[in-house]
Amino acid sequence: MDVNFDVKHGLEGVAVAISSISYIDGEKGKLVYRGFEIEDLVENSNFEETSYLIWFGSLPNENELDFIKSMLSKKRELPKKIVKMMKELPKNAHPMDVLRSAVSLLGIYSEKTNSSLENAINLTAKIPTIIAYWYRIKNEMKLIRPREDLNHSENFLYMMFGEVSEKSDIFDKALILHAEQGMNASTFASTVTASTLSDLYSIITTAIGALKGPLHGGANERVLKMFEEIKSIDNVENYIDSLILKGEKIMGFGHRIYKTYDPRARILKNWIKNLFINERIEYFEIALKVEEYVIKKFKNKKIFPNVDFYSGILYNYFRIPSEFFTTIFAMARIVGWTAHAMEYKKNNRIFRPRSIYKGPKGLKYREVKGVEN
Numbered sequence: 001m002d003v004n005f006d007v008k009h010g011l012e013g014v015a016v017a018i019s020s021i022s023y024i025d026g027e028k029g030k031l032v033y034r035g036f037e038i039e040d041l042v043e044n045s046n047f048e049e050t051s052y053l054i055w056f057g058s059l060p061n062e063n064e065l066d067f068i069k070s071m072l073s074k075k076r077e078l079p080k081k082i083v084k085m086m087k088e089l090p091k092n093a094h095p096m097d098v099l100r101s102a103v104s105l106l107g108i109y110s111e112k113t114n115s116s117l118e119n120a121i122n123l124t125a126k127i128p129t130i131i132a133y134w135y136r137i138k139n140e141m142k143l144i145r146p147r148e149d150l151n152h153s154e155n156f157l158y159m160m161f162g163e164v165s166e167k168s169d170i171f172d173k174a175l176i177l178h179a180e181q182g183m184n185a186s187t188f189a190s191t192v193t194a195s196t197l198s199d200l201y202s203i204i205t206t207a208i209g210a211l212k213g214p215l216h217g218g219a220n221e222r223v224l225k226m227f228e229e230i231k232s233i234d235n236v237e238n239y240i241d242s243l244i245l246k247g248e249k250i251m252g253f254g255h256r257i258y259k260t261y262d263p264r265a266r267i268l269k270n271w272i273k274n275l276f277i278n279e280r281i282e283y284f285e286i287a288l289k290v291e292e293y294v295i296k297k298f299k300n301k302k303i304f305p306n307v308d309f310y311s312g313i314l315y316n317y318f319r320i321p322s323e324f325f326t327t328i329f330a331m332a333r334i335v336g337w338t339a340h341a342m343e344y345k346k347n348n349r350i351f352r353p354r355s356i357y358k359g360p361k362g363l364k365y366r367e368v369k370g371v372e373n
């Protein structure tokens with residue numbers, strides 16, 4: 001056995017890059033993009049402007065903002081061949097599988113460019129179209145083509161449901177909240193692919209695969225399933241107790257870095273609370289009870305709601321089916337993934353960690369009888 005190496009299980013506490021994209025204070029519950037606190041950005045910015053900030057490192061001036069808005073709105077349509085292939089897919093395919101496959105196909109059918117930034121903008125513009133087209137193909141509805149006169153979020157909700165939502169600004173702010181989060185699992189996975197000097201489409205295909213897992217972005221879909229199963233606030237305690245008894249994790253709780261309330265969860269919860277003043281928001285009362293009970297039960301482990309605990313309630317409010325929730329996460333996080341890939345490549349070194357071998361040694365090959373080479 002190699003004795004010269006420590007295993008850092010899950011790479012906890014290991015820094016793999018120097019970055020100026022975002023900063024997280026896990027003890028104080030702070031998230032900062034390029035020096036701006038997330039609370040400031042969701043209050044005052046929009047998805048296009050925040051994307052520019054994350055990619056370029058500073059807020060755009062008027063011309064730069066016009067440039068990014070126009071680039072993002074002009075590149076929304078998908079190549080016809082990809083739409084044709086999507087129509088051939090089985091209708092029960094999971095939206096994250098479809099998104100991963102369509103991004104991979106875009107790597108083949110998009111105009112060839114060596115500019116990572118152009119590819120990043122192209123993917124950011126097209127991911128909402130892939131999601132909305134798949135929603136409509138799956139449900140055998142006529143596709144709604146993108147409209148250049150609408151902003152990123154308005155256009156996405158329009159392509160999904162055929163109308164311009166009056167509340168698209170809340171959806172837009174939710175995208176800002178999800179756009180970046182340091183060296184999380186999907187960003188790390190995609191940075192590994194970037195470190196081999198692979199292309200941006202391969203990098204983002206890697207990221208989507210990693211995001212899909214229930215311990216990462218896939219948690220938001222599971223959270224809604226949990227609320228559906230709980231059905232009523234009277235069942236909350238029994239339901240949570242039975243998960244604890246089975247040794248299962250409670251979805252939407254816990255975080256490697258935040259050891260206090262995730263600031264994104266707090267912001268989402270406040271928006272939902274404000275909406276709740278005028279109308280009943282499905283599952284919100286159950287969520288509040290789950291939160292209270294889980295925090296109490298895990299007092300010693302510092303487990304609090306993370307972003308995935310409240311995001312599903314908001315998406316459900318927008319009529320987005322739960323199996324599409326993680327694709328909405330990807331639609332925002334594409335900005336962080338691409339920013340990290342571009343940043344890492346400026347000072348690139350291929351990732352090549354070790355594993356410690358504990359298997360047998362010195363075995364001798366023996367031919368299986370009766371098998372001819």
Ligand SMILES: CC(C)(COP(=O)(O)OP(=O)(O)OC[C@H]1O[C@@H](n2cnc3c(N)ncnc32)[C@H](O)[C@@H]1OP(=O)(O)O)[C@@H](O)C(=O)NCCC(=O)NCCS
Pocket residue numbers: 010214215216217219248249250251252253254255256257301303306307308
């Ligand atoms: C996010 C997550 C993967 C972080 O994992 P991690 O940093 O490896 O944390 P650990 O699993 O080591 O957790 C530390 C302790 O808290 C417990 N814990 C963490 N999250 C928990 C949860 N959601 N439910 C129950 N217990 C949890 C662990 O069992 C562990 O307990 P132990 O020390 O007695 O073994 C983990 O909290 C989790 O699985 N959460 C649920 C999935 C989720 O919501 N993911 C979205 C993240 S944004």
